[in-house]
Amino acid sequence: RGAAMEGKNDEASVFDEANSMSAVGGRLDQVNVLGEILLCQICKSQFKDARFLPCHHYFCRSCIEGLVGSSDTHTFLCPQCHMEINLPGNGTATLPVAFVVERIRERIRSRSNATLSVDHVCQDHGIELKLYCLECGLLLCPECALHHHGDHPYDYVTSVAPMYMESVKQQFDTLIKIKDSSESHVRKIESSKTYLLQSSASVTDTVNQCFDEMARHIEDRRKAILDELTSIVQQQVELYQRQESILVSNISQIEELKYKWDRVREPSSGNKGAVVLLAELVPQLKQKAGKMLPPTLDSCETINIVPEMKKVGEMKALCEYIKINFIRQADSSTAHALVQNLPATMELGKRLSFSISARGNNYKGANIRAFVQALADNSCTPLCVSKDLNIILTPVVRGRHELTVEVNGEHVTGSPFSLFVTVPMEQLHNPVRVIGGLTAPYALAFNSKGNMVVVHSHPHGRISVCCKQGRRALEVRLRTLCSPSGVAVDEQDDIYVSEGKNHCVMKFHGGDGAHVKTIGRYGSGLGEFNTPQGLKVIEGQLYVCDMGNSRVQIFSKQLEFVKFFKVGKGITDIACSKQSGRFYLSGKNVEVLDRDHAYLFSIYDMNSISVCFNEKQNTLCLADCHRNCLCVINLDTDQVVNRFLSTEDCRGVNRKRSYGTAIDEDGYIYVCDTTNGRILVF
Numbered sequence: 138r139g140a141a142m143e144g145k146n147d148e149a150s151v152f153d154e155a156n157s158m159s160a161v162g163g164r165l166d167q168v169n170v171l172g173e174i175l176l177c178q179i180c181k182s183q184f185k186d187a188r189f190l191p192c193h194h195y196f197c198r199s200c201i202e203g204l205v206g207s208s209d210t211h212t213f214l215c216p217q218c219h220m221e222i223n224l225p226g227n228g229t230a231t232l233p234v235a236f237v238v239e240r241i242r243e244r245i246r247s248r249s250n251a252t253l254s255v256d257h258v259c260q261d262h263g264i265e266l267k268l269y270c271l272e273c274g275l276l277l278c279p280e281c282a283l284h285h286h287g288d289h290p291y292d293y294v295t296s297v298a299p300m301y302m303e304s305v306k307q308q309f310d311t312l313i314k315i316k317d318s319s320e321s322h323v324r325k326i327e328s329s330k331t332y333l334l335q336s337s338a339s340v341t342d343t344v345n346q347c348f349d350e351m352a353r354h355i356e357d358r359r360k361a362i363l364d365e366l367t368s369i370v371q372q373q374v375e376l377y378q379r380q381e382s383i384l385v386s387n388i389s390q391i392e393e394l395k396y397k398w399d400r401v402r403e404p405s406s407g408n409k410g411a412v413v414l415l416a417e418l419v420p421q422l423k424q425k426a427g428k429m430l431p432p433t434l435d436s437c438e439t440i441n442i443v444p445e446m447k448k449v450g451e452m453k454a455l456c457e458y459i460k461i462n463f464i465r466q467a468d469s470s471t472a473h474a475l476v477q478n479l480p481a482t483m484e485l486g487k488r489l490s491f492s493i494s495a496r497g498n499n500y501k502g503a504n505i506r507a508f509v510q511a512l513a514d515n516s517c518t519p520l521c522v523s524k525d526l527n528i529i530l531t532p533v534v535r536g537r538h539e540l541t542v543e544v545n546g547e548h549v550t551g552s553p554f555s556l557f558v559t560v561p562m563e564q565l566h567n568p569v570r571v572i573g574g575l576t577a578p579y580a581l582a583f584n585s586k587g588n589m590v591v592v593h594s595h596p597h598g599r600i601s602v603c604c605k606q607g608r609r610a611l612e613v614r615l616r617t618l619c620s621p622s623g624v625a626v627d628e629q630d631d632i633y634v635s636e637g638k639n640h641c642v643m644k645f646h647g648g649d650g651a652h653v654k655t656i657g658r659y660g661s662g663l664g665e666f667n668t669p670q671g672l673k674v675i676e677g678q679l680y681v682c683d684m685g686n687s688r689v690q691i692f693s694k695q696l697e698f699v700k701f702f703k704v705g706k707g708i709t710d711i712a713c714s715k716q717s718g719r720f721y722l723s724g725k726n727v728e729v730l731d732r733d734h735a736y737l738f739s740i741y742d743m744n745s746i747s748v749c750f751n752e753k754q755n756t757l758c759l760a761d762c763h764r765n766c767l768c769v770i771n772l773d774t775d776q777v778v779n780r781f782l783s784t785e786d787c788r789g790v791n792r793k794r795s796y797g798t799a800i801d802e803d804g805y806i807y808v809c810d811t812t813n814g815r816i817l818v819f
Contacts, residue, residue, distance in 0.1 A: 175241060176263045179203075179216055183260060187235035192220040195235035202229055269297045271663060290661055300663060300698045307693055394422060476542055476549060482557045482753055485535045493526040493542065493549065504545050509556070512537045512803070532558045536803030557753050559804055569805070570818040572607040578809040578816055580623050580671070580747070580797030584630040584647060587802065592621040592634055594811065600624075600632060600650060605801070605818075613650035623671040623710065624797075625679065627694055633679055635669040642669060642681055644696055656696045661686050664698045671710030671723070671747060682708050682722070689722075689734075702734040712750040712757070714772075721757055723748035727770070740770065749798045749806075758806055760798045767798070767808060767819075 177184050179200035186198040194217045204213040211224035225231050257266050259278035266276040272289040282291055397418050479491040493505065507520040511534040520528050532538060540554040579594040584602070588610060593599040598619055602611035622637040630647030641657035657666045667685025674680075678699060679692045687706050691699040707724040714721070718732030723745035729737045745759035745768070757770045770777055797809040806819040 175238060181262070183263070184235070184238045187238045188229060188232035189235050190215055190220075190222055190232065192218050192222070194218060195238070198229050198232070201232070205229075267294055268292070269294050271297075292662065297663070303693070303697045304699045307697075307699070394418065397421075476551060476554065479540070479554060479556070481555070482559055483532070485532060485558050485560050487531070489530045489532075491528055491530070493522075493528070493544075504543075506541075506543045506546075508541055510539045510541070511558075512539065532556075534558065535560050536805075557804070559754055568817040568819050572605075572816040572818065573814070574607060575601070575814045575816065577811050577814055578797070579621055579811055581799050581807060581809055581816065582624050582626045583799060583801055584626045585628065586630070589799075589807065589816075590624055590626050590632055591809070591816070592624045594619075594621060600634065600645065602647075602650075607816075611650050613645065622669065623682070625672045625674045627674045627679075628677070629694075631694070633672055633674070635672050635681060637668045637670065640666040640669065642666070642672065642679075642692075642696065654696050656692070663701070664690070664692075666690075670708070673711050673713065675711075675713045680711050680713075682711055684708055704728060704730075709745070710747045712748045714750055714755075715752060716755075721748055721750065723759055727757065727759065740772075746796055747798045749800050751800050751804060753804055758798055758800065760796060760808060767806070 175183055177187070177197045177200055179196050182197075184195075184197055187195045188198045188201060189195045190201070192215050194215055196216070204216070205211055205224060205228070206213075211226075211228060213222055214220065215222055257276075258264065259266055259281060262278050262280040264278040264280060266278050268277040268279065268282050268291050269275070270277055270282070270286050270289050270291045273286065275286075276294065277286060277291060476491055476493055480489070483489050505522045505526070507522055507528050508517055509520060509530060509532070510517045511532070516534065520530060522528055528542075530540070535558045538556040538558060540552070540556050542549045542552045542554075575591065576593045576599065578591045581589050581591045584590055587605065589601075589603050589605065591601045591603065593601065598614075598621055600611075600613040601609055603609040620636060620638040621634050623635040625633045626647065627633070631653070632645040632647055632650075634643050634645070635641075636643065640659040641655055643655045644653040645651065646653055656664055657669070659665065659667060661667065666681070666683050668683075670682040670684045672679060672681045674694070677694065679694065679696070681690045681692065682704075683690050683701070684707060687708070688701050688703050689708070689711060690701040693699055704722055705724060705726070705728055708722045708728070710723045712721045712723075713719070719737070720730040720732075720734065722728040722730070725744055726739040727745065727748070728739055731737055745761050747760045749758050750756075751758065755772045757772060759768045759770070761768065768777055796811050799807045801807065808817045808819070810817055
């Protein structure tokens with residue numbers, strides 16, 4: 138009880154001391170002071186099994202045992218007041234527990250309105266966690282930042298929190314959308330499940346009634362056949378019995394006559410007796426011989442009973458026709474025909490044969506119409522349908538096509554079909570078109586309308602939006618845009634441009650080219666750049682290659698920082714495969730990362746400055762401005778399938794520096810020939 142009273146007094150004194158020490162600083166300083174009081178003055182860490190000394194100072198039990206050491210006298214000096222302490226024979230076990238420590242902790246936790254709790258105090262130094270390590274992602278106190286994270290970039294928590302708040306908000310917005318969509322789908326699933334269970338019960342009743350009726354008919358027929366069988370067998374058995382009785386009677390009569398005949402032939406009977414016996418026997422033999430006939434074979438023939446089961450197989454097949462068909466309501470209006478053997482892609486100039494399956498219906502007399510439309514030039518070609526419903530297609534234009542197949546004016550299932558006609562990469566050498574009249578095109582991208590967005594590097598920065606034939610629809614001149622290094626376009630056709638020399642990223646409105654926002658400055662902090670290069674909009678986020686800092690920074694479309702990940706040195710551009718989720722980064726090597734931005738491997742050694750991905754052919758196109766060439770890599774085999782564009786003449790013009798590349802929706806490769814002020818199309 139005395140120790141408890143002392144602990145209570147000590148608790149009051151501790152809080153009085155904290156109140157006096159924090160009289161100027163307010164509640165936050167009071168919490169800081171209490172946090173410092175919770176530290177053992179020997180190990181400078183938070184108390185572990187604190188024990189009171191007779192001088193009313195308290196320390197960790199293990200620290201007190203360390204002061205005693207191996208001394209037999211159990212005598213030592215208090216580290217704070219230097220009072221001589223004599224421990225009893227049981228050592229530290231007899232010292233009273235400092236319950237005041239736990240009470241102080243509970244008091245701090247109960248003050249929920251304080252802006253800082255004991256959880257925001259460094260466990261090692263008892264100092265407020267004010268800093269955030271950008272590399273490790275940890276909260277730090279100044280001591281930890283100085284001694285353990287000295288070479289790491291860090292910033293104040295109050296500065297980093299808004300950026301992470303925006304990132305978390307966007308992620309929560311995405312999750313809320315997913316939640317709403319999931320709830321909608323759950324309601325649809327519940328409705329579909331309820332309808333399915335109801336229809337299942339109805340179908341179960343129908344199936345049971347059908348098979349019960351069939352079973353009744355089969356049972357009635359079985360009984361009739363068995364009754365008929367019983368009647369036939371009974372009649373035949375009666376016939377056998379009658380024949381058997383007649384034959385047995387004949388046999389007995391013949392045996393009797395034979396007996397008399399044997400007596401006649403006996404010598405002991407004498408002549409007179411033999412004559413008498415013969416007189417009796419002769420008329421009997423004549424009478425019996427006239428009545429008895431030899432048995433025929435028919436009377437003893439075995440009869441086989443063979444059931445006639447010719448229709449049993451048909452009955453089995455009829456039962457197999459009784460099936461349960463699951464039909465989606467969306468498919469109920471389609472024509473009862475399918476197109477078979479139709480691939481999604483094919484090579485230019487090759488012959489493709491596919492057929493129409495009529496689903497059991499005969500469409501040979503129907504009006505079947507098929508034609509293909511090339512979206513590149515809007516040309517429409519009718520196709521011939523043979524008598525066996527085969528169709529042959531040989532496209533002469535590369536790019537996207539739409540194949541339409543109709544039966545009696547109604548589209549077959551899946552029509553119109555999408556068909557992509559490609560050119561083998563190993564056949565690409567000479568450009569199919571040259572877009573000239575440009576100043577110094579350095580990078581390009583395509584918007585949702587299929588128009589090119591081109592940035593020019595000199596004499597002063599300029600952004601051009603033009604069609605694929607080179608006719609300009611929009612042009613923005615910016616004197617501050619002196620060294621653009623990359624361009625990207627989002628789903629709303631807004632334009633993002635990276636500036637290498639000014640270390641920034643700018644956003645422009647896609648409709649009128651108005652400047653929206655500029656972010657960045659020289660540095661290595663979040664949202665700062667060191668010579669930014671290529672950039673891409675991937676899944677609604679902007680990826681910027683921060684070459685000087687060997688990292689890729691990710692921003693929202695509002696240019697708010699999201700996160701970053703480390704990459705190799707000299708990374709200049711980035712591309713992503715929608716199918717595999719892998720990232721490809723150009724530079725000295727082509728680095729391949731997984732969907733979580735973890736390094737996998739490198740596939741090619743070259744100083745590439747830009748990279749673009751061809752989803753249709755699963756290939757990468759790399760531009761090497763030092764070797765003045767383009768390189769096409771097949772990602773299925775990780776092998777180079779073509780290397781073209783050298784310093785040799787092409788259409789009478791020398792090709793020199795090749796920088797930005799892009800691939801349009803039809804698979805054409807666009808290359809910025811910066812030195813000659815043009816774009817080459819392959």
